Amino acid sequence: xxxxxxxxxxxxxxxxxxxxxxxxxxxxxxxxxxHGQNGWGLANVxxxxxxxxxxxxxxxxxxxxxxxxxxxxxxxxxxxxSDPAIRKQVSEYYASLPAPKVAKPxxxxxxxxxxxxxxxLAYQGDWDRNIPACATCHGPSGVGVDHFPRLAGQQExxxxxxxxxxxxxxxSGDPLNMMSHIAVQLTTxxxxxxxGFFSTLPSGGQ
Amino acid sequence: MKTILSLLAISFASxxxxxxxxxDRQTELPAVKKAMDTDYLQPRSLDQxxxxxxxxxxxxxxxxxxxxxxxxGEFVGNDQNCxxxxxxxxxxxxxxxxxxxxxxxxxxxxxNDKVNSYAERIQGCFTYSMNGVPxxxxxxxxxxxxxxxxxxxxxxxxxxxxxxxxxxxxxSAKHLQAGAKxxxxxxxxxxxxxxxxxxxxxxxxxxxxxLAQPEQTPSIERGSDVYSAYxxxxxxxxxxxxxxxxxxxxxxxxWGASAYNWGAGMHRINTAAYFIYENMPLGKxxxxxxxxxxxxxxxxxxxxxxxxxxxxxxxxxNRDKYHNHQGYYGQETNGKLLGxxxxxxxxxxxx
Numbered sequence: 141x142x143x144x145x146x147x148x149x150x151x152x153x154x155x156x157x158x159x160x161x162x163x164x165x166x167x168x169x170x171x172x173x174x175h176g177q178n179g180w181g182l183a184n185v186x187x188x189x190x191x192x193x194x195x196x197x198x199x200x201x202x203x204x205x206x207x208x209x210x211x212x213x214x215x216x217x218x219x220x221x222s223d224p225a226i227r228k229q230v231s232e233y234y235a236s237l238p239a240p241k242v243a244k245p246x247x248x249x250x251x252x253x254x255x256x257x258x259x260x261l262a263y264q265g266d267w268d269r270n271i272p273a274c275a276t277c278h279g280p281s282g283v284g285v286d287h288f289p290r291l292a293g294q295q296e297x298x299x300x301x302x303x304x305x306x307x308x309x310x311x312s313g314d315p316l317n318m319m320s321h322i323a324v325q326l327t328t329x330x331x332x333x334x335x336g337f338f339s340t341l342p343s344g345g346q
Numbered sequence: 347m348k349t350i351l352s353l354l355a356i357s358f359a360s361x362x363x364x365x366x367x368x369x370d371r372q373t374e375l376p377a378v379k380k381a382m383d384t385d386y387l388q389p390r391s392l393d394q395x396x397x398x399x400x401x402x403x404x405x406x407x408x409x410x411x412x413x414x415x416x417x418x419g420e421f422v423g424n425d426q427n428c429x430x431x432x433x434x435x436x437x438x439x440x441x442x443x444x445x446x447x448x449x450x451x452x453x454x455x456x457x458n459d460k461v462n463s464y465a466e467r468i469q470g471c472f473t474y475s476m477n478g479v480p481x482x483x484x485x486x487x488x489x490x491x492x493x494x495x496x497x498x499x500x501x502x503x504x505x506x507x508x509x510x511x512x513x514x515x516x517x518s519a520k521h522l523q524a525g526a527k528x529x530x531x532x533x534x535x536x537x538x539x540x541x542x543x544x545x546x547x548x549x550x551x552x553x554x555x556x557l558a559q560p561e562q563t564p565s566i567e568r569g570s571d572v573y574s575a576y577x578x579x580x581x582x583x584x585x586x587x588x589x590x591x592x593x594x595x596x597x598x599x600x601w602g603a604s605a606y607n608w609g610a611g612m613h614r615i616n617t618a619a620y621f622i623y624e625n626m627p628l629g630k631x632x633x634x635x636x637x638x639x640x641x642x643x644x645x646x647x648x649x650x651x652x653x654x655x656x657x658x659x660x661x662x663x664n665r666d667k668y669h670n671h672q673g674y675y676g677q678e679t680n681g682k683l684l685g686x687x688x689x690x691x692x693x694x695x696x697x
Binding site for chain 2: 253265315
């Protein structure tokens with residue numbers, strides 16, 4: 141596997157010259173099997189890591205190790221990067237990979253009315269249920285702001301699963317339980333709609 | 347500075363002001379006991395804003411309110427957006443909703459024996475909360491923000507009084523800027539009767555609900571612990587909020603050069619405590635105990651921030667004149683005299 145990496149990387153570099161901010165450290169190779177050489181994830185298998193905040197990534201590994209996030213594969217894989225130095229290196233590496241670009245991120249207030257219920261939730265929230273707009277913390281078009289993770293272009297299955305896991309109490313550990321507090325109020329249709337909306341941003345690819 | 351004064355002179359052509367004095371519009375935000383029912387005025391959905399010139403003004407008002415950073419450098423001097431303190435784009439009851447403020451102006455203030463219009467009150471927000479320089483009274487921005495506020499109030503009242511489905515009537519710019527408390531404000535007859543002038547400054551849900559005085563005097567020290575536990579995730583340990591990679595602020599700073607200044611209503615410990623208890627952490631109303639809200643309000647407001655724009659060089663004089671309320675301005679706190687090393691106010695381009 142390791143022997144093949146340089147070749148794979150060379151191919152990826154040709155296809156997308158700016159795709160690698162730094163060389164992949166050997167410790168990060170284990171992740172790339174599912175999360176991809178470019179860190180963009182794999183449909184129905186693994187989420188995109190590229191462009192997420194390093195601190196956020198590191199914290200997620202911690203949550204898997206402490207059982208606050210549960211996933212049979214990730215619990216096992218997290219153990220392979222549990223050493224603080226390795227965890228830091230791996231987190232920083234994936235954080236440095238570029239995520240698909242959103243040409244002109246949409247700010248709250250850019251649109252006044254919405255035809256899609258999911259987009260309305262994303263930019264205006266639903267305060268009758270104390271649900272703030274997603275973009276308040278996750279940024280314009282959900283491109284992520286600091287430790288508030290990027291949603292734009294994230295794998296659809298993954299976004300839906302996280303919201304459902306929070307809703308069902310299977311995921312915890314986020315600051316102030318902010319997301320579980322929100323997710324329990326979302327309907328199944330809303331979760332589907334939000335996952336669909338954010339995963340297809342940017343709609344035009346890279 | 348000259349620009350501000352000439353702008354103000356235009357705005358206040360009918361009133362008498364010392365030529366070098368900023369108007370004191372920062373009356374304490376009215377705090378009322380929280381209504382236990384939920385019979386608040388319900389603004390219409392923004393989908394119902396018409397595609398007319400008037401509707402465009404309402405939409406612009408919404409947009410400026412939610413994304414006030416569009417006006418950064420011109421009218422806004424810090425990282426704040428109006429929506430930071432007026433949740434749900436100024437629609438949410440108990441989060442200083444615009445519809446309740448709109449019907450309460452013009453308002454007479456005994457202190458300066460002056461009637462303030464709604465437009466003037468919004469101009470005050472630019473000077474203080476936004477640490478900027480207000481758009482002129484007749485500017486597109488002030489008209490748009492007034493139109494947005496009016497549209498929410500009127501639509502809500504019309505729905506409440508059996509006029510659902512009817513379009514919100516357009517009113518003149520003069521009325522829009524004045525606010526709806528005037529006896530001559532053009533309400534539909536039904537509403538004039540049901541909503542007399544004397545009721546217009548006390549719509550349920552106005553301002554932030556008042557809290558009783560805390561059992562223990564608000565403590566900066568205890569507040570610091572509350573801040574670490576509940577606020578620092580979003581507002582950062584250093585109170586500077588969070589910026590995106592694009593350099594824009596997404597979670598507002600609470601003190602320092604880019605926060606609200608020493609003249610803003612939020613620097614009052616009581617106003618901040620009411621706001622925090624009811625509205626913070628975001629989406630988790632009333633998470634803190636009341637004592638915690640008082641303590642953390644004290645902590646947040648015990649830091650240096652931009653100078654009170656009314657300051658003329660003598661801190662004690664400014665404190666005596668404008669700060670006879672719960673706040674640390676002009677006081678020594680943690681070994682520092684607050685207001686002495688304040689950051690600049692009115693930080694817009696060309697100042």
